[in-house]
Amino acid sequence: MPDLRLSSPAALRNRDPILDAIRDLLPPPGLVLEIASGSGQHCVRFAERLPGHVFQPSDKDPRARASIDAWIAASGVTNARAALALDAADPNWPLAAADAILCFNMIHIAPWRATQGLLAGAARLLAPGAPLVLYGPFRRGGAHTSAGNATFDRDLRNENRDWGVRDLESVEALAIAEGFTAAAVTEMPANNLTLVFTRKAKLPG
Numbered sequence: 001m002p003d004l005r006l007s008s009p010a011a012l013r014n015r016d017p018i019l020d021a022i023r024d025l026l027p028p029p030g031l032v033l034e035i036a037s038g039s040g041q042h043c044v045r046f047a048e049r050l051p052g053h054v055f056q057p058s059d060k061d062p063r064a065r066a067s068i069d070a071w072i073a074a075s076g077v078t079n080a081r082a083a084l085a086l087d088a089a090d091p092n093w094p095l096a097a098a099d100a101i102l103c104f105n106m107i108h109i110a111p112w113r114a115t116q117g118l119l120a121g122a123a124r125l126l127a128p129g130a131p132l133v134l135y136g137p138f139r140r141g142g143a144h145t146s147a148g149n150a151t152f153d154r155d156l157r158n159e160n161r162d163w164g165v166r167d168l169e170s171v172e173a174l175a176i177a178e179g180f181t182a183a184a185v186t187e188m189p190a191n192n193l194t195l196v197f198t199r200k201a202k203l204p205g
């Protein structure tokens with residue numbers, strides 16, 4: 001049988017720093033939805049380290065979903081579900097609620113409408129007080145945070161003109177418009193940021 005597991009060196013490097021940054025935000029026992037799970041290595045690591053939570057990985061790419069499921073099977077974790085087909089840009093998501101939502105390294109490698117869909121979907125699924133956690137490279141104050149990120153951004157835009165490192169402030173403005181707080185920002189290794197948005201109480205009407 002072929003081994004369908006994909007491996008991401010970056011995910012192996014950043015999985016523990018990300019987990020350290022967010023573990024106290026995830027309310028146990030709770031359903032943690034991960035959007036754009038990629039290889040699945042984050043999901044499996046988090047499920048191993050946080051056995052009181054249930055992890056729901058997802059990705060729009062069938063090859064990623066096969067990898068996620070293969071990593072889950074190989075790890076033997078029982079608190080991670082099979083990967084869902086979920087395109088953040090699509091307004092129809094295949095589940096109705098989650099206690100927290102994670103999305104790492106998708107926003108810069110997808111058209112802006114995926115970010116719009118992500119924030120709208122998170123607003124639909126999360127109850128007041130629940131966190132939406134984003135991780136990746138972002139511009140701040142109209143500038144890249146490193147020369148490496150500027151080069152990365154140029155490469156992304158050359159590959160696909162709809163991709164690119166986004167302005168933190170643009171993502172935050174959209175999040176606030178969807179009913180989230182401003183971002184709590186943590187600087188991470190390799191010039192990445194963790195952004196935590198908390199769902200505010202829904203306004204009547």
Ligand SMILES: C[S@@+](CC[C@H](N)C(=O)[O-])C[C@H]1O[C@@H](n2cnc3c(N)ncnc32)[C@H](O)[C@@H]1O
Pocket residue numbers: 008010011035036037038039042059060061064086087088089103104105106109110114
């Ligand atoms: C760079 S990988 C990141 C994977 C993983 N989150 C990580 O940090 O290692 C980007 C992932 O985003 C997924 N993706 C891109 N656009 C998406 C969308 N509109 N909805 C859901 N997933 C998407 C891709 O299929 C890919 O698995």
